[in-house]
Amino acid sequence: xxxxxxxxxxxxxxxxxxxxxxxxxxxxxxxxxxxxxxxxxxxxxxxxxxxxxxxxxxxxxxxxxxxxxxxxxxxxxxxxxxxxxxxxxxxxxxxxxxxxxxxxxxxxxxxxxxxxxxxxxxxxxxxxxxxxxxxxxxxxxxxxxxxxxxxxxxxxxxxxxxxxxxxxxxxxxxxxxxxxxxxxxxxxxxxxxxxxxxxxxxxxxxxxxxxxxxxxxxxxxxxxxxxxxxxxxxxxxxxxxxxxxxxxxxxxxxxxxxxxxxxxxxxxxxxxxxxxxxxxxxxxxxxxxxxxxxxxxxxxx
Amino acid sequence: xxxxxxxxxxxxxxxxxxxxxxxxxxxxxxxxxxxxxxxxxxxxxxxxxxxxxxxxxxxxxxxxxxxxxxxxxxxxxxxxxxxxxxxxxxxxxxxxxxxxxxxxxxxxxxxxxxxxxxxxxxxxxxxxxxxxxxxxxxxxxxxxxxxxxxxxxxxxxxxxxxxxxxxxxxxxxxxxxxxxxxxxxxxxxxxxxxxxxxxxxxxxxxxxxxxxxxxxxxxxxxxxxxxxxxxxxxxxxxxxxxxxxxxxxxxxxxxxxxxxxxxxxxxxxxxxxxxxxxxxxxxxxxxxxxxxxxxxxxxxxxxxxxxxxxxxxxxxxxxxxxxxxxxxxxxxxxxxxxxxxxxxxxxxxxxxxxxxxxxxxxxxxxxxxxxxxxxxxxxxxxxxxxxxxxxxxxxxxxxxxxxxxxxxxxxxxxxxxxxxxxxxxxxxxxxxxxxxxxxxxx
Numbered sequence: 001x002x003x004x005x006x007x008x009x010x011x012x013x014x015x016x017x018x019x020x021x022x023x024x025x026x027x028x029x030x031x032x033x034x035x036x037x038x039x040x041x042x043x044x045x046x047x048x049x050x051x052x053x054x055x056x057x058x059x060x061x062x063x064x065x066x067x068x069x070x071x072x073x074x075x076x077x078x079x080x081x082x083x084x085x086x087x088x089x090x091x092x093x094x095x096x097x098x099x100x101x102x103x104x105x106x107x108x109x110x111x112x113x114x115x116x117x118x119x120x121x122x123x124x125x126x127x128x129x130x131x132x133x134x135x136x137x138x139x140x141x142x143x144x145x146x147x148x149x150x151x152x153x154x155x156x157x158x159x160x161x162x163x164x165x166x167x168x169x170x171x172x173x174x175x176x177x178x179x180x181x182x183x184x185x186x187x188x189x190x191x192x193x194x195x196x197x198x199x200x201x202x203x204x205x206x207x208x209x210x211x212x213x214x215x216x217x218x219x220x221x222x223x224x225x226x227x228x229x230x231x232x233x234x235x236x237x238x239x240x241x242x243x244x245x246x247x248x249x250x251x252x253x254x255x256x257x258x259x260x261x262x263x264x265x266x267x268x269x270x271x272x273x274x275x276x277x278x279x280x281x282x283x284x285x286x287x288x289x290x291x292x293x294x295x296x297x298x299x300x301x
Numbered sequence: 302x303x304x305x306x307x308x309x310x311x312x313x314x315x316x317x318x319x320x321x322x323x324x325x326x327x328x329x330x331x332x333x334x335x336x337x338x339x340x341x342x343x344x345x346x347x348x349x350x351x352x353x354x355x356x357x358x359x360x361x362x363x364x365x366x367x368x369x370x371x372x373x374x375x376x377x378x379x380x381x382x383x384x385x386x387x388x389x390x391x392x393x394x395x396x397x398x399x400x401x402x403x404x405x406x407x408x409x410x411x412x413x414x415x416x417x418x419x420x421x422x423x424x425x426x427x428x429x430x431x432x433x434x435x436x437x438x439x440x441x442x443x444x445x446x447x448x449x450x451x452x453x454x455x456x457x458x459x460x461x462x463x464x465x466x467x468x469x470x471x472x473x474x475x476x477x478x479x480x481x482x483x484x485x486x487x488x489x490x491x492x493x494x495x496x497x498x499x500x501x502x503x504x505x506x507x508x509x510x511x512x513x514x515x516x517x518x519x520x521x522x523x524x525x526x527x528x529x530x531x532x533x534x535x536x537x538x539x540x541x542x543x544x545x546x547x548x549x550x551x552x553x554x555x556x557x558x559x560x561x562x563x564x565x566x567x568x569x570x571x572x573x574x575x576x577x578x579x580x581x582x583x584x585x586x587x588x589x590x591x592x593x594x595x596x597x598x599x600x601x602x603x604x605x606x607x608x609x610x611x612x613x614x615x616x617x618x619x620x621x622x623x624x625x626x627x628x629x630x631x632x633x634x635x636x637x638x639x640x641x642x643x644x645x646x647x648x649x650x651x652x653x654x655x656x657x658x659x660x661x662x663x664x665x666x667x668x669x670x671x672x673x674x675x676x677x678x679x680x681x682x683x684x685x686x687x688x689x690x691x692x693x694x695x696x697x698x699x700x701x702x703x704x705x706x707x708x709x710x711x712x713x714x715x716x717x718x719x720x721x722x723x724x725x726x727x728x729x730x731x732x733x734x735x736x737x738x739x740x741x742x743x
Binding site for chain 1: 320321322389390391393401403415416419534543544548550552553560561562589590591592599602603605641655657658715717719724726
């Protein structure tokens with residue numbers, strides 16, 4: 001008789017696929033938020049599995065800060081083509097041009113916070129009523145309080161103290177006109193689960209995740225790519241190092257890890273030995289103790 | 302994929318692709334050391350990272366604590382950190398080489414019963430904490446009742462703060478005896494008792510030298526060994542249809558597949574099935590998981606099933622094995638309900654019902670009794686069901702539901718009530734079959 005036990009990755013996958021299908025069944029116009037990072041890649045892969053052999057019944061939405069790594073965009077376009085999916089791009093640059101948001105100034109300027117406005121505008125413009133995201137509860141303490149189906153009011157805001165209870169595997173996506181849901185199918189995955197799953201399923205990743213030589217500079221004990229979107233202080237000197245990304249955001253908020261890991265196996269053993277969380281390299285979380293909770297309430301990813 | 306497993310994953314750090322997943326819940330209040338216990342499990346299993354520790358150190362010193370307050374790890378929202386309490390269910394994750402764990406960490410006060418019920422709904426194990434100095438108190442009874450109501454298969458009574466009673470065996474034995482008396486009226490498959498000190502780590506991850514009289518497992522050792530999903534595959538087969546996949550491209554012309562998650566037992570290609578409620582018979586032609594073809598699908602796999610012939614099938618229908626044990630089928634349903642909303646339950650009130658992937662509406666016919674979850678007594682003369690109350694009620698649904706008794710199947714035996722106007726999830730229901738309701742009969 002077959003071994004009737006799922007390993008932890010298969011069980012997590014089964015839960016996530018169930019949630020992705022629930023979105024397709026309960027909403028009129030869902031979309032998948034795609035950043036080009038490993039979590040959204042895993043989401044795209046499971047969405048493909050969930051509806052096989054039919055096409056994925058919702059488009060991908062990419063909020064482009066204009067400060068993306070080139071490798072991210074190349075990977076995005078190739079994947080979209082392979083999956084036969086539709087892509088909607090929301091541009092932060094355009095939001096700035098239209099005066100919806102103002103560019104931050106100074107050495108620490110980032111478009112990370114501005115993305116929220118572009119994201120909400122894009123969801124509204126296309127009438128999306130559910131946005132699937134790759135947020136995980138283990139990433140950050142405010143995310144640990146998220147539901148799978150997370151209700152947003154008509155202003156796109158999250159009220160963490162008044163969330164719908166979620167019991168068993170029953171998901172309630174009922175809403176009034178103008179409200180929408182954020183849905184987090186990989187809530188229960190950890191960083192390690194994501195990497196192990198990528199290995200188990202042999203999913204190709206952007207080259208940024210593997211070691212490469214790059215011009216970098218150090219700021220507040222974190223290495224950043226020496227690329228135009230980040231203005232450097234005169235004291236910040238550029239050097240070439242062997243690095244890789246542990247998470248991928250846009251250039252201004254992605255810290256690089258010194259690493260020679262060239263295969264998924266090497267990455268996994270590097271993470272297993274790591275004593276810093278993956279968001280330890282994310283400048284956007286370091287602004288305050290509750291930086292993520294504050295951004296999330298406003299409608300951030 | 303298999304090649305890679307064999308070659309690349311032999312190392313200790315990467316060798317555990319084949320871990321099992323165990324979900325457990327904890328309930329407790331500020332003083333009984335629950336957050337400290339979780340912090341201890343994460344800390345001693347090396348699941349806390351340097352930057353988290355640093356941020357906890359800073360927060361601890363701001364709040365005037367000496368050293369690191371492990372409780373800060375689990376309190377995520379601004380209000381929780383400011384008030385030093387857990388408001389909501391917080392999910393935490395850690396892994397050992399044997400298992401991956403999901404902790405549903407819930408506040409223990411009576412006004413948070415709904416959060417405890419939520420956290421317990423998916424748990425395989427409940428950890429009930431007892432303060433060794435105080436013994437069995439109301440809160441212990443409440444947590445035990447919830448674990449029993451939600452049918453969590455295993456309960457661990459962790460008798461904490463043993464350091465404050467000089468690790469006395471007599472204290473431990475007395476608490477165990479008292480608890481065993483209560484649980485004769487509650488039903489647990491298995492109860493374990495462990496003497497611990499969450500603050501100092503005794504018997505949490507490492508066996509304690511202070512309790513030479515205790516020969517059992519440490520808490521973590523037990524969590525690594527308790528069987529999970531042991532009976533799900535021996536249950537009668539259930540497959541609620543979730544979504545219909547249709548495709549008409551060159552590769553897959555006229556494709557029609559039924560997507561869903563196996564919610565009891567297993568299904569094999571070639572088996573005869575019955576589609577409920579239409580009572581149509583068919584055979585399983587193929588089972589897919591993504592593009593991979595399977596011979597058998599079992600609980601809790603998400604798969605796509607193709608059937609022989611052309612039958613009208615909708616979301617909310619259910620596949621069961623032909624001639625096997627059928628679910629019950631009725632529109633009069635008795636259930637235990639935990640009320641989740643500030644607006645009380647109304648007799649005669651109409652609610653939306655969600656059960657598996659099915660949806661209908663229902664009217665509350667009767668509140669039979671409320672449960673005093675501190676004393677475990679039934680109250681028959683008070684029929685107001687407020688937030689956090691647990692009651693036994695009867696509802697009449699617009700169309701019959703296909704269900705099992707909650708004690709037989711936690712997925713097909715559970716439902717939620719949704720407010721028709723606010724769309725909030727207001728009630729969590731566990732179906733109790735009446736003896737007069739017969740099984741589905743053909």
